Amino acid sequence: MFKKVSVITLNYNETLTTCALLDSIRQQDYPDLEVIVVDNASRENPEAVFLEQYPEVHFLRSSKNLGFAGGNNLALPLAKGDYLFFLNNDTELAPNCIRRMVEFMEQQPGVGLLSPLICYFPESSLQDTSSLPLIQYAGMTPVSNLTGRNETIGARTRDRGQFAGARTTAYAHGAAMMISRKVLEQVGAMWEGYFLYYEELDWAERIRRAGFDIWLEPRARVWHKESYTLDKMGSIKTYYMARNRILFMRRQRKGPGLWGFYGYLGFVLVPVKAARSLLAGNWQQALVFWRGIWSGLTTNLSRA
Numbered sequence: 001m002f003k004k005v006s007v008i009t010l011n012y013n014e015t016l017t018t019c020a021l022l023d024s025i026r027q028q029d030y031p032d033l034e035v036i037v038v039d040n041a042s043r044e045n046p047e048a049v050f051l052e053q054y055p056e057v058h059f060l061r062s063s064k065n066l067g068f069a070g071g072n073n074l075a076l077p078l079a080k081g082d083y084l085f086f087l088n089n090d091t092e093l094a095p096n097c098i099r100r101m102v103e104f105m106e107q108q109p110g111v112g113l114l115s116p117l118i119c120y121f122p123e124s125s126l127q128d129t130s131s132l133p134l135i136q137y138a139g140m141t142p143v144s145n146l147t148g149r150n151e152t153i154g155a156r157t158r159d160r161g162q163f164a165g166a167r168t169t170a171y172a173h174g175a176a177m178m179i180s181r182k183v184l185e186q187v188g189a190m191w192e193g194y195f196l197y198y199e200e201l202d203w204a205e206r207i208r209r210a211g212f213d214i215w216l217e218p219r220a221r222v223w224h225k226e227s228y229t230l231d232k233m234g235s236i237k238t239y240y241m242a243r244n245r246i247l248f249m250r251r252q253r254k255g256p257g258l259w260g261f262y263g264y265l266g267f268v269l270v271p272v273k274a275a276r277s278l279l280a281g282n283w284q285q286a287l288v289f290w291r292g293i294w295s296g297l298t299t300n301l302s303r304a
Helices: 015-026 047-053 067-074 097-107 181-187 199-209 235-252 256-280 283-298
Strands: 005-011 033-039 057-061 083-087 091-093 111-120 135-137 176-180 213-224
Touching: 005 015, 005 067, 005 097, 015 033, 015 047, 015 091, 033 067, 047 057, 083 097, 083 181, 097 111, 097 176, 097 213, 111 181, 111 199, 176 181, 181 199, 199 213, 199 235, 235 256, 235 283, 256 283
Parallel strands: 005 033, 005 083, 033 057, 111 213
Antiparallel strands: 083 176, 091 213, 111 135, 111 176
16 A cells, blocks of 8 residues: 655746646656645736646645745645655656655655755756766765855766665755655654755754654655746845854754854854955845844744
């Protein structure tokens, strides 16, 4: 008997992109799927498009943009799956992706979060269609206690089979990650205080503390087109990356580790960023960065 999988994706002003994902989900060979599309307050309501072309889809529309975690969490009361598969709307699934992920989850009861191998979409400007697939994600390293940064394993390397075996990793990738209902009920949903970036890293830290592991299953593959939406958001990325790096460290690091990060922030990161902005004459970007730093330092973690 197949376990039910709830596929959850967010739409924000990219209806056609989301439709391409839904088409790829239809082509999966997994027999027990439900698909939930949450519209995160797009300018125009796409409900009629989705319900006409994809009557099997459950559609929810938020009255305001809840961000990544908030939008995904909105679908949780509706989701009935034994496994929940969170997908960016700018992804498409390779054949057998869901089946292979569920098989792995069933075989490894200690899995907390599972991501597939993520490659750039073949038609992306980053991908030469005549070459081997270009990897975006094959796992991640831990976040440094000093810098608050980490690295993505395999990023922008060609897929020559070097990541063929499943392995534990520090973090899942928010573009494609699966969690079991058992783990979700024990750990809880993603924290909504970030809005953009760091949500899946924060979630993975909590899941690991609960005694579960984070895994990569490269037999399952997702193609990622990169985020059309974020490319249009300009300085918003600068703001949230600066802010949420600090929020993550405040939430997940305590004692000497946190104070070491504060030292790096005050004596290295902020001065270097300020000097670069002054030399480049980019005052607007500098102001956005400072606003992000200030918000990260002053946000009340219990209320964010």
